[in-house]
Amino acid sequence: MSPALPPEALTDIHPLPRLLMGPGPINADPRVLRAMSAQLLGQFDPQFRAYMRETQALYRAVFETANTQTLCIDGTARSAIETVMVSVVEPGDRVLVASFGRFGQLKAEIARRCGADVRVIEAEWGTVFDPAHIEREIRAFSPRLVACCQGDTSTTMLQPLADLGRICRAHGAVLQVDATASLCGTPLPVDAWQIDVVTGALQKCLAGPSGIAPITFSDSVASTIQRRRHIEEGLRPAGYRAGEGRIIASNYFDLAMIMDYWGEQALNHHTEATTMLYAARECARIFLLEGHEAVYARHALASRAVVAALQAMGLRVFGDLANKMPNVTGVWIPDGVSGDRVRTAMLDEFGIEIGTSFGPLHGRIWRIGAMGYNARRDAVLTTIAALEAVLAGEGYRFARGAGVDAAREVYRAQ
Numbered sequence: 001m002s003p004a005l006p007p008e009a010l011t012d013i014h015p016l017p018r019l020l021m022g023p024g025p026i027n028a029d030p031r032v033l034r035a036m037s038a039q040l041l042g043q044f045d046p047q048f049r050a051y052m053r054e055t056q057a058l059y060r061a062v063f064e065t066a067n068t069q070t071l072c073i074d075g076t077a078r079s080a081i082e083t084v085m086v087s088v089v090e091p092g093d094r095v096l097v098a099s100f101g102r103f104g105q106l107k108a109e110i111a112r113r114c115g116a117d118v119r120v121i122e123a124e125w126g127t128v129f130d131p132a133h134i135e136r137e138i139r140a141f142s143p144r145l146v147a148c149c150q151g152d153t154s155t156t157m158l159q160p161l162a163d164l165g166r167i168c169r170a171h172g173a174v175l176q177v178d179a180t181a182s183l184c185g186t187p188l189p190v191d192a193w194q195i196d197v198v199t200g201a202l203q204k205c206l207a208g209p210s211g212i213a214p215i216t217f218s219d220s221v222a223s224t225i226q227r228r229r230h231i232e233e234g235l236r237p238a239g240y241r242a243g244e245g246r247i248i249a250s251n252y253f254d255l256a257m258i259m260d261y262w263g264e265q266a267l268n269h270h271t272e273a274t275t276m277l278y279a280a281r282e283c284a285r286i287f288l289l290e291g292h293e294a295v296y297a298r299h300a301l302a303s304r305a306v307v308a309a310l311q312a313m314g315l316r317v318f319g320d321l322a323n324k325m326p327n328v329t330g331v332w333i334p335d336g337v338s339g340d341r342v343r344t345a346m347l348d349e350f351g352i353e354i355g356t357s358f359g360p361l362h363g364r365i366w367r368i369g370a371m372g373y374n375a376r377r378d379a380v381l382t383t384i385a386a387l388e389a390v391l392a393g394e395g396y397r398f399a400r401g402a403g404v405d406a407a408r409e410v411y412r413a414q
């Protein structure tokens with residue numbers, strides 16, 4: 001006999017309204033939800049292949065790159081990170097991870113699972129690296145691949161990247177940038193900054209759901225991967241010859257097969273997550289319609305408003321403000337205030353989600369995001385107003401209204 005079903009399991013999904021003002025995911029742009037409700041198509045339907053090609057063109061524009069290999073990986077952001085590592089890195093290869101938070105640790109962990117000889121250099125949480133420091137480590141370690149976040153949401157810090165691509169190329173290392181949390185919130189001109197590989201996600205500044213990850217990589221990285229091309233039995237085209245390199249250890253994340261799948265030859269691989277592709281296409285379309293500079297300015301403005309509000313409330317913003325991500329702000333939880341109780345009250349009473357952080361920062365800071373669809377004045381002001389009310393209820397002493405006034409002033413002065 002099958003176990004009894006809880007009665008709620010047969011009700012439809014009807015979540016309470018939420019304003020997601022944490023480090024991501026955030027609320028999807030309603031246009032993205034609309035695109036996702038379009039009927040499914042077969043992945044080899046000419047209409048669908050056209051959507052795929054359009055999505056590639058849209059993301060080349062988003063990434064500001066001419067890279068042919070600009071496509072999407074079906075999975076959350078880490079699936080794209082893992083796809084690159086497992087396809088580029090061979091067991092024993094040296095990988096240098098410049099880590100300034102939890103997501104640097106994630107890349108080190110993935111590289112280790114790929115059998116790499118991993119060296120991790122760490123910047124104190126709340127700070128970033130001087131590129132000259134990374135260059136010294138590259139000289140000393142001669143890595144095949146250097147991995148780094150652009151923005152690490154766990155610490156809210158943004159690593160300056162303008163020089164790192166050139167440095168890596170000068171030393172023959174591939175630079176892999178994890179832009180999950182920063183893509184479309186802050187500039188990342190991939191070709192101008194000579195970055196070999198960038199992976200992203202929709203659920204932060206692109207205002208979509210998690211579950212598909214845009215990625216771009218250079219011709220040189222593509223040809224390294226092509227050397228390892230071993231097409232799955234049953235899919236091999238006439239005249240197929242396996243690459244001389246080592247077979248990629250994952251089938252799902254085999255970037256050589258994924259390139260064939262997205263390319264002209266449209267070789268079968270996985271069954272495309274068509275709904276997610278619609279979402280990725282719509283996110284990029286919406287971003288490009290607003291324009292790179294306008295979107296970055298909207299995020300920067302929201303960031304200034306949040307910071308001004310928190311400071312006016314007498315709270316201390318976390319980390320090096322000069323290198324803060326524009327889309328998320330960390331703030332120290334004041335003494336005597338329960339961080340969890342505040343977050344629970346924000347959610348239960350106001351329907352607003354904010355985050356805490358991980359590891360050494362868990363329970364010590366809150367993270368307030370204002371990104372993608374939610375990098376809006378009304379969303380910022382509502383969040384600050386709710387935080388003021390909840391903090392006052394917790395007995396925290398400050399000038400009531402000062403936060404909202406300061407944020408409004410930033411928007412008014414705009």
Ligand SMILES: Cc1ncc(COP(=O)(O)O)c(C=O)c1O
Binds near residue numbers: 024078079106152153
């Ligand atoms: C910088 C960064 N990298 C990687 C990830 C992992 O993303 P996902 O949970 O989509 O796999 C996150 C998630 O927040 C992130 O912020």
